[in-house]
Amino acid sequence: MAEMTDTKQATGTLASERPPEAAGRGDAGDVSAGGGWDLAAIRAQFPILSREVHGHPLAYLDNAASSQQPLRVLNRVERYLREEHANVHRGVHQLSAEATEAYEGARRSVAAHAGTRDPAEIVFTRGTTEAVNLVASSWGDAFIGAGDEIVLTKMEHHSNLVPWQLLAGRTGCKLGFVDVTSEGTLDLDDYDRLLGKRPRLVACTHVSNSLGTVNPVREIVDRAHAAGALTLIDGAQAAPHMLTDVAKLGCDFYAFSSHKMCGPTGVGALWARRELLEEMPPYQGGGEMISDVKLERSSWAKVPHKFEAGTPNISGVVGFGEAARFLADLGSEAIASHEDALKRAVFERLDEIEGLHLYGPREGRTAVFSFTYGDIHPHDLSTILDQRGIAIRAGHHCNQPLMDHYGISSTARASFYFYNSPREIDVLCEGLALAAEVFGGIA
């Protein structure tokens, strides 16, 4: 993965916080090259990984949909709710001060994860989807007009597609789509062709949620800027696996979600360059986002509060911040090293299975695997694997245009995270063998 900052390796933090619970399936085997990666200790941080499903130890391989939360995050949220809760930025009393400090402390942690030194460039949202909608509504309505071009790609998640369709409906702007190659990478020649139309914005995913493709964001951004376009990067599938460095990426907007990176659901972040946030109008009106309110008009709070109308999801934000610190303590190099080893092992094992077709590139990708298996429909596969405690996703993965591109309606998707074990790859393969047996062979 190209865009990764240097961080410290996994430290003793995990060992010192290791809870007494057993780690469940997959405690054996350290597939990472370096020392300091204690998979059993890491798994023990995630209580849910030791539960059973249908009488089998859970093998959770649906991390691209949502990741699980470690004790550190669960405990931090509970402590906030038990001891520190009040509304933020309002009161002068002690609890309000503590809640505000917890909330703004989380903003600093999330800013560090995104790679910005200025926490005011982090706007908390309900998630990646709301972050994209915020830009499409606020920036889009203010600066986009009829006939303007916006460039997207054919591998966008619906959340980085539909908000722009809505903007096109409101303003009459036009949408162009970068083609995807048969390997599942972006066709950069097609991209250049679209840039020739002098678009105002390029909105592109960092990592494909179904193919795992890691897009060359720096290249995409540089070419966009040379053509006079701003860039929005959907980081939902990247932020969990690598420390983002928005300065190195060079982009203008970056959106990501808490719940895919070990944090709670219902919270995410938009990073944007401060001058862009300052010139954008508010997204929603209400309390928290104002400076001065008269009956006829109001003035706005400074960024980022201008974009955070109403009482926010404070406990969610606090958990988000703890998740960012948890990932920083693990170290993105250590995470990448373990995930790379898992990825190689998955390729090795799935390549051996006759009738199994893997989508996406072999290199430059994350450990999310979309596949089809003979004539067994992904839903049937998912049902059968579930009976063995294996959680995968089946469907179009909010990627209908991409599925159309490949001429399929759905795939099965197994997505791994740093707490997954080599043993779980074996279990997946055993589950696939069972599916073949249930269907009386692979046609």
Added chain:
Amino acid sequence: MIEPRSEPPGTIDREIPSSLNQLYQEVILDHYRKPRNKGHLDGATHAITMNNPLCGDVIELMLRVEGGSIAEARFLGRGCSISLASASMLTGRVRGKSLEQALELSRKFTHLLHGEGALLSDDDLGDLRTLAGVSKFPVRIKCALLAWNCLEELGDGTDADGGSG
């Protein structure tokens, strides 16, 4: 290394769980791999396409109604074994019925999927009874009902009292 508890360490559990055997009966897989009445229906009097937006499955159901009864039913579409087998069986079971009778069958089938065991002895359901195993997999009920939702929509179009099970 922790193994699944239901088996001795070091072996792979090859036994198919009974719930899966009930769900994926041979009859169902046969309808999935060799669907009956699949293809375009020339001279259709009724046709509708419905999809399941969550999974992308699509079924187009076509009927030719003559003299008040369904002379022929065919379907097109894509989907899982449950949705396609259900559509295939539907086209066979509704032939010769009035729309009203077909809707009555739809209601019975829906109740069967929701676990009404008494319907297992209802001959009117025929092969559809092999889909009763779906009741153990609530998230798959919508798959089994996709073609039937088409039928109900068509029935609603011509018969205000169509009902929806």
